[in-house]
Amino acid sequence: xxxxxxxxxxxxxxxxxxxxxxxxxxxxxxxxxxxxxxxxxxxxxxxxxxxxxxxxxxxxxxxxxxxxxxxxxxxxxxxxxxxxxxxxxxxxxxxxxxxxxxxxxxxxxxxxxxxxxxxxxxxxxxxxxxxxxxxxxxxxxxxxxxxxxxxxxxxxxxxxxxxxxxxxxxxxxxxxxxxxxxxxxxxxxxxxxxxxxxxxxxxxxxxxxxxxxxxxxxxxxxxxxxxxxxxxxxxxxxxxxxxxxxxxxxxxxxxxxxxxxxxxxxxxxxxxxxxxxxxxxxxxxxxxxxxxxxxxxxxxxxxxxxxxxxxxxxxxxxxxxxxxxxxxxxxxxxxxxxxxxxxxxxxxxxxxxxxxxxxxxxxxxxxxxxxxx
Amino acid sequence: xxxxxxxxxxxxxxxxxxxxxxxxxxxxxxxxxxxxxxxxxxxxxxxxxxxxxxxxxxxxxxxxxxxxxxxxxxxxxxxxxxxxxxxxxxxxxxxxxxxxxxxxxxxxxxxxxxxxxxxxxxxxxxxxxxxxxxxxxxxxxxxxxxxxxxxxxxxxxxxxxxxxxxxxxxxxxxxxxxxxxxxxxxxxxxxxxxxxxxxxxxxxxxxxxxxxxxxxxxxxxxxxxxxxxxxxxxxxxxxxxxxxxxxxxxxxxxxxxxxxxxxxxxxxxxxxxxxxxxxxxxxxxxxxxxxxxxxxxxxxxxxxxxxxxxxxxxxxxxxxxxxxxxxxxxxxxxxxxxxxxxxxxxxxxxxxxxxxxxxxxxxxxxxxxxxxx
Numbered sequence: 053x054x055x056x057x058x059x060x061x062x063x064x065x066x067x068x069x070x071x072x073x074x075x076x077x078x079x080x081x082x083x084x085x086x087x088x089x090x091x092x093x094x095x096x097x098x099x100x101x102x103x104x105x106x107x108x109x110x111x112x113x114x115x116x117x118x119x120x121x122x123x124x125x126x127x128x129x130x131x132x133x134x135x136x137x138x139x140x141x142x143x144x145x146x147x148x149x150x151x152x153x154x155x156x157x158x159x160x161x162x163x164x165x166x167x168x169x170x171x172x173x174x175x176x177x178x179x180x181x182x183x184x185x186x187x188x189x190x191x192x193x194x195x196x197x198x199x200x201x202x203x204x205x206x207x208x209x210x211x212x213x214x215x216x217x218x219x220x221x222x223x224x225x226x227x228x229x230x231x232x233x234x235x236x237x238x239x240x241x242x243x244x245x246x247x248x249x250x251x252x253x254x255x256x257x258x259x260x261x262x263x264x265x266x267x268x269x270x271x272x273x274x275x276x277x278x279x280x281x282x283x284x285x286x287x288x289x290x291x292x293x294x295x296x297x298x299x300x301x302x303x304x305x306x307x308x309x310x311x312x313x314x315x316x317x318x319x320x321x322x323x324x325x326x327x328x329x330x331x332x333x334x335x336x337x338x339x340x341x342x343x344x345x346x347x348x349x350x351x352x353x354x355x356x357x358x359x360x361x362x363x364x365x366x367x368x369x370x371x372x373x374x375x376x377x378x379x380x381x382x383x384x385x386x387x388x389x390x391x392x393x394x395x396x397x398x399x400x401x402x403x404x405x406x407x408x409x410x411x412x413x414x415x416x417x418x419x420x421x422x423x424x425x
Numbered sequence: 426x427x428x429x430x431x432x433x434x435x436x437x438x439x440x441x442x443x444x445x446x447x448x449x450x451x452x453x454x455x456x457x458x459x460x461x462x463x464x465x466x467x468x469x470x471x472x473x474x475x476x477x478x479x480x481x482x483x484x485x486x487x488x489x490x491x492x493x494x495x496x497x498x499x500x501x502x503x504x505x506x507x508x509x510x511x512x513x514x515x516x517x518x519x520x521x522x523x524x525x526x527x528x529x530x531x532x533x534x535x536x537x538x539x540x541x542x543x544x545x546x547x548x549x550x551x552x553x554x555x556x557x558x559x560x561x562x563x564x565x566x567x568x569x570x571x572x573x574x575x576x577x578x579x580x581x582x583x584x585x586x587x588x589x590x591x592x593x594x595x596x597x598x599x600x601x602x603x604x605x606x607x608x609x610x611x612x613x614x615x616x617x618x619x620x621x622x623x624x625x626x627x628x629x630x631x632x633x634x635x636x637x638x639x640x641x642x643x644x645x646x647x648x649x650x651x652x653x654x655x656x657x658x659x660x661x662x663x664x665x666x667x668x669x670x671x672x673x674x675x676x677x678x679x680x681x682x683x684x685x686x687x688x689x690x691x692x693x694x695x696x697x698x699x700x701x702x703x704x705x706x707x708x709x710x711x712x713x714x715x716x717x718x719x720x721x722x723x724x725x726x727x728x729x730x731x732x733x734x735x736x737x738x739x740x741x742x743x744x745x746x747x748x749x750x751x752x753x754x755x756x757x758x759x760x761x762x763x764x765x766x767x768x769x770x771x772x773x774x775x776x777x778x779x780x781x782x783x784x785x786x787x788x789x790x791x792x793x794x795x796x797x798x
Binding site: 085087088089090121143144162163164165167168169170188189191192195215216217246331332333334335336339341343346347348350351352353373375376377378380387388389398400401404405406407422424425 | 458460461462463494516517535536537538540541542543561562564565568588589590619704705706707708709712714716719720721723724725726746748749750751753760761762771773774777778779780795797798
């Protein structure tokens with residue numbers, strides 16, 4: 053997918069103009085009465101979150117390379133970079149193509165399988181940006197080798213306990229050596245401690261991350277492969293990251309927060325910057341029904357989640373069921389027509405369902421929505 | 426959201442052109458090597474599913490009003506209408522605005538809360554189409570009353586056991602009477618037997634549906650409110666629907682099938698018309714990792730599902746974990762670079778994540794993607 057096809061610039065502009073034109077003056081509770089459901093950003097909270105994470109990282113002696121998959125928005129990326137982020141993390145080549153507009157140092161934190169099509173797109177990116185990609189096998193190194201001449205950098209992915217992708221720390225040196233021999237610049241090691249997304253596992257996952265990354269780094273250095281970057285971090289674990297092992301962190305969700313982070317204790321309700329504004333459309337003796345379902349919130353639900361999202365202003369309410377356009381809520385009552393703010397369980401998937409993020413009096417595009425390739 | 430803003434016509438056309446231009450001749454395994462992940466349709470299977478459901482409905486003496494929320498595509502709607510569907514079901518006013526292009530008989534099967542903004546849009550639709558909306562309270566009747574003069578029809582929603590929206594059958598007459606008194610044309614009763622989405626509950630949910638709808642119809646008729654339409658049906662329950670109580674059915678998922686229907690026994694693997702084409706990007710001793718995650722498949726997972734989707738050609742494989750761009754698979758092994766077909770758990774959410782559906786040599790737009798309002 054080329055940059056322009058991801059952005060659909062003309063259509064998006066037309067859409068935004070039409071959306072504004074449709075609701076120029078209707079007001080409701082003091083704000084433009086945009087139809088529900090829609091995704092709303094509290095800019096003040098967002099900017100506070102961005103500044104706070106930058107300070108947390110700097111206080112620990114860590115560089116911050118936020119993951120842009122959460123917001124998928126050039127506007128938010130600009131704020132992160134202005135606050136001091138050294139570059140951006142992305143999950144796909146098409147996200148990299150979008151964010152190359154505002155950032156010339158991009159890390160694709162993913163074990164890419166680079167076929168001819170994707171190689172061509174990476175070459176395009178290398179013309180304007182420093183591009184680093186994740187790699188966790190000798191087979192993938194071989195696929196990447198033709199891009200060495202273009203300056204592609206690679207970073208070795210280590211499995212620190214999440215058991216998704218990545219090699220055991222002891223095997224990182226094999227991949228790194230193969231990459232060096234293929235002429236690829238190895239810039240270091242990274243991991244995603246995804247097992248930090250569990251109650252009471254935040255600190256232990258951070259400890260796993262540091263131990264395994266440290267071991268991988270030491271093995272690389274012992275084998276004569278320099279390892280300047282040791283990259284970890286996720287929103288639940290970043291508070292425990294230490295600069296004596298890691299050199300950078302890559303949290304994503306912190307910009308907006310979500311119900312998962314709220315329930316994990318990594319975000320307070322006051323730090324939630326994104327909500328889905330919904331209307332009570334049904335009221336029954338034991339429940340109300342909202343017009344926000346899985347097609348706007350996403351269907352994520354961890355085994356430990358209390359429900360399918362939370363109501364920001366009614367923390368005792370429970371979203372007991374979610375259909376595509378219905379959220380069933382208990383522990384809360386209000387007349388039909390009442391608007392409420394829903395905190396989605398997993399904000400990254402919520403943003404990816406939206407074309408735009410609504411602020412007080414404007415909108416930001418979700419520039420990389422659907423950028424999966 | 427106005428029709429044009431839902432469709433984003435110019436941008437979509439630009440996107441499709443670019444997508445075609447980017448990959449005009451690269452071939453892989455005999456097909457255009459479109460980058461993975463992407464959503465693919467088997468048109469032959471799709472058309473067979475459409476014809477089979479039409480025949481099932483007709484054999485039972487039922488009209489078919491398929492739910493368009495599943496496919497969100499004008500092309501698929503055209504096929505359904507050509508096969509004999511009497512109209513379409515939609516979930517939102519913005520979906521109705523999209524499908525008004527191909528259908529002049531639209532049922533919004535949702536307990537709409539109609540504020541000024543939505544009333545204006547319904548008036549626009551009433552200029553070209555027969556429009557019926559769901560209603561399940563006297564309060565909602567009051568909101569809808571100003572649209573009576575424009576010809577808006579209402580259908581009373583009955584709760585047949587799913588306990589989401591709808592009134593108990595015994596209360597349907599109160600809502601119907603209020604609607605009639607407000608000058609709204611009541612065309613009948615409907616329910617969504619969502620509790621049919623459970624192993625071994627398909628037949629019993631269908632029995633609940635018919636019993637409760639029959640009771641509601643009888644109460645309306647006894648109160649002097651004609652009830653020509655008795656509407657039910659969902660893909661898991663439709664096989665049990667009987668024409669002696671119901672007059673129409675509204676299944677949606679049957680057009681494509683999905684892993685939920687496969688595991689419920691409502692769809693066979695041979696009836697699966699939509700898959701997400703994914704690539705093996707990671708291979709480890711106990712698992713492989715695919716590049717299709719929740720941002721293309723959706724995160725739906727019922728408590729009874731065996732995993733986060735299925736592999737169509739490898740029925741013993743289990744998708745044990747799903748991240749935004751990773752599916753972790755056990756019980757299956759293949760080299761990196763291998764392409765596989767993933768059957769999503771809930772196809773309605775998968776389609777809503779895609780801009781286009783890929784066929785053998787072309788694409789169909791997901792015209793109503795994101796049409797949530």
